[in-house]
Amino acid sequence: GAVVSQHPSRVICKSGTSVKIECRSLDFQATTMFWYRQFPKQSLMLMATSNEGSKATYEQGVEKDKFLINHASLTLSTLTVTSAHPEDSSFYICSARGQGFGEKLFFGSGTQLSVL
Amino acid sequence: KNQVEQSPQSLIILEGKNCTLQCNYTVSPFSNLRWYKQDTGRGPVSLTIMTFSENTKSNGRYTATLDADTKQSSLHITASQLSDSASYICVVRVASGTYKYIFGTGTRLKVLA
Numbered sequence: 001g002a003v004v005s006q007h008p009s010r011v012i013c014k015s016g017t018s019v020k021i022e023c024r025s026l027d028f029q030a031t032t033m034f035w036y037r038q039f040p041k042q043s044l045m046l047m048a049t050s051n052e053g054s055k056a057t058y059e060q061g062v063e064k065d066k067f068l069i070n071h072a073s074l075t076l077s078t079l080t081v082t083s084a085h086p087e088d089s090s091f092y093i094c095s096a097r098g099q100g101f102g103e104k105l106f107f108g109s110g111t112q113l114s115v116l
Numbered sequence: 117k118n119q120v121e122q123s124p125q126s127l128i129i130l131e132g133k134n135c136t137l138q139c140n141y142t143v144s145p146f147s148n149l150r151w152y153k154q155d156t157g158r159g160p161v162s163l164t165i166m167t168f169s170e171n172t173k174s175n176g177r178y179t180a181t182l183d184a185d186t187k188q189s190s191l192h193i194t195a196s197q198l199s200d201s202a203s204y205i206c207v208v209r210v211a212s213g214t215y216k217y218i219f220g221t222g223t224r225l226k227v228l229a
Contacts, residue, residue, distance in 0.1 A: 043221045044219050103148055
């Protein structure tokens with residue numbers, strides 16, 4: 001099956017710094033990528049949907065200036081948490097769908113962000 | 117409002133036993149329903165994807181059912197193993213021009229030796 005590589009798997013940063021999380025589709029072209037946030041013992045919450053080459057569509061309540069999403073190529077999407085604060089600490093996961101895989105969604109392995 | 121509800125929230129079973137997880141949804145228009153397994157600290161992995169016309173789909177020891185009339189789905193795990201300990205998430209895709217998925221809150225399964 002297709003693989004989505006997400007890194008870093010874990011990041012600890014100081015409050016006020018920015019953190020970039022990358023998701024790469026290794027063996028397919030990801031026409032659409034999704035970014036989620038997950039709190040402990042809760043399900044995934046969609047943050048935004050991005051199509052290659054266009055601006056991301058953010059879910060209601062998600063600050064687009066806080067969570068910058070770039071999907072500049074068919075194999076790479078990035079999520080940058082700007083000026084991170086402790087309340088941004090969470091598990092962030094990406095998923096992708098691509099041509100030739102029908103309805104399948106492929107998820108990255110997630111990034112645990114801890115802001116001190 | 118589009119919603120996906122799962123039950124139970126958590127479940128503990130002994131290794132070798134069977135179990136069934138439930139998913140009720142109020143999603144319209146419906147496109148498909150999928151079950152994912154998520155190990156702690158990892159991304160979800162697809163188990164099954166079912167469309168409106170499919171009643172049952174199996175993937176090894178995992179068997180999913182779908183009743184589109186009652187808007188219910190179940191995931192049956194046979195002969196559970198310790199490695200089945202994970203969260204199981206039911207996700208329904210909305211049939212629309214965009215890719216919109218409604219996630220359930222998940223069932224946390226713990227299999228004990």
